[in-house]
Amino acid sequence: MRSKRQLGVFSLLIFLGLVLLILSINGLSKPLQSTGVQPSRPLVYVFSKAGNSLKSFFSYFSSVNSVNRKNAALSEQLRKLQQENVALQQYKLENEKLREELAFRQKTSLNLVSATVLGKDPTGFSQSLVLNIGKSSGIKVGAAVLSEGFLIGKIVSVDTFTSKVLLVTDPQSTIDAQISSTGDNGIVRGSYGSGMIIENLSQSALVNNNDRVMTAGLSAEIPRGLLIGNVGQLQSQKSDLLQRATVISGVDLKNLEFVSVIKE
Amino acid sequence: MAKIVIYTIFVIFLLSLSIVFPKIGASAPNFLFLFAVVYAFRKDDSDYLWLAFFSGLALDFYTNSFLGIFAISFLITAYIINYTTRTFFSSDLNPGYIGLIVMLAYLLVVGLVYFLNSLAVRFGAGLPVSGEYLTTKVWFDLFLNLIFALPIYFLSLLNDRLINYYSKDEGSF
Known part of the structure; x- marks a missing residue:
């Protein structure tokens, strides 16, 4: 009985997957993909930020093990300061990158649209990025993507609010x-x-x-x-x-x- | 309802972890794959099928592939794992045995992804998954997946605890 139910769910999901694949092959899955990415975007952003903080926290935590108990209070203070420092460094880095990008934009005569990188291909099967701009910002497939004046890739697919970039380092590029x-x-x-x-x-x-x-x-x-x-x-x-x-x-x-x- | 919300949060969390996790060369552990495999190994109800499908779909949204490729690949792999570990092999916990399952499952997923991608490329316009990665990437991926299989197993236990806790709360209302 249980295995029949499993087989039913399996068949239903395979059917659903094939429908998605066929829609995707015919280029009809764009609205669905766009809708799928949109709700997860804020959570992915929050978790990504938390992941970065966690990474710095664990690297700090391992060093705390070597500190004796008497220094626990000082270590706690140090931990807070370090976290603050990491945050400030991130802001500084972000600021520098924005300034570099702005400096290039002021020099060039090209018609440029700024974008934030939302994510990278998590599987590593391709070297690609997801950007936070899409058709609504006038982005088209094939458009060149630059960073600090260097060509870094081109747009390979565009949704309403997001687009995917194939980096110049991908073997397909x-x-x-x-x-x-x-x-x-x-x-x-x-x-x-x-x-x-x-x-x-x-x-x-x-x-x-x-x-x-x-x-x-x-x-x-x-x-x-x-x-x-x-x-x-x-x-x-x-x-x-x-x-x-x-x-x-x-x-x-x-x-x-x-x-x-x-x-x- | 609590179950769906907790599963969704875990899937998004693992997706984010995959995105921020530093890649070694082009290799990285596939946390969503491990989550789907662990559930297929542990669970008897059909939850693991939904989880495998939506974990794959989450990857599909963030990769440059055709929609559904990872979803179908994860689903087929999860079903095969669940079926074989209950029909032909054992579903007892044994680190070496789980390692073997993770290894075979990953090779199966990679095979399915390449097969479905080349099928999709043949029928429509799009970019094929780069075969250049296959030779070097997959083996290192396998190694990383084996390392992270145990933490993801414990994460799945935590997930079940949360679901039990909140489902109890739901029942009392």
Whole structure:
């Protein structure tokens, strides 16, 4: 009897899952996805913040074990001060990042929309972010996403109030690029382990360490001249037909909080 | 009602934990997967099916994949675990045995996610899950999941205690 009930629930949920999958394949699940993310957003935000505090608390707690009992009162005071300090440091960091973002926005002529990073892909199967802006802010699929003037990815899906960004470090990401000093064209591709590689550079191209890598502007959505990063190490041999080199982004892609999206 | 609220809070909490948890390379423990597996191992009623489905769906909302891929994968895995541990194998608590279950279940989930994703990509437009991650990522993921299986098991016990406590309160009203 019990197993029949389980089988019934299982069949019902499989059916529901398949319906969602079919809707998703046909691009009809956007409102549902948007509705699904919206109610959990505040709680995810609160828990994420609490998680960060917990992390700092546990690192502190382990150090408290080594302190003797007589210093317990002082330790308590120290703990409070440290927590306060962590909070202040977070505010400072947030402030600095906002200032850097603002400084870039004041310099550029691009039409930019500011966004806050709501979350990252928790599974790690793709290098992506969820932003707090969507169709309602005029964001479109394919739009370039910048942080402190560096291209960090492009929009791959948009809901009413949120959008997803595929980072330049994801292996699915390819961007037409060129070495700014020589104008040699190549393709910047994400690689495993949060890195980037510029490839398809002709053997005659002069590639030096720290050369700037910019977007080539061959696709309509990503304008020419956006900074992607600097050339790191040359990976190809002299015998290779085409050259390839690592590219190092100027921003820490693992700790993004505020970004800008280019609006048409 | 209390049960649904507590389950929802736990799922959102574990989702948030997955988001803030630092990744080692591209690897990270999948807390929602562990929660679904532990419940499939422990429970006899159909709660574990709902939990597996909605845990997967929560991941679907925050990943770049097609909606339903993780939901279906978690659901099938949970059902297989529950069925096999009650029909062919034992459901006794034994760390080595649970480790083996977690390992096999994770490989099954990864297989299902890749299969459903490639199926979805074939039928519609979208980004395939990167196969480049498969070789290195999955084994380290497995290791991290094994480490965190026990804490999540205790979390599931806490969850049950809360549900019992608040359900009693509901009954007295």
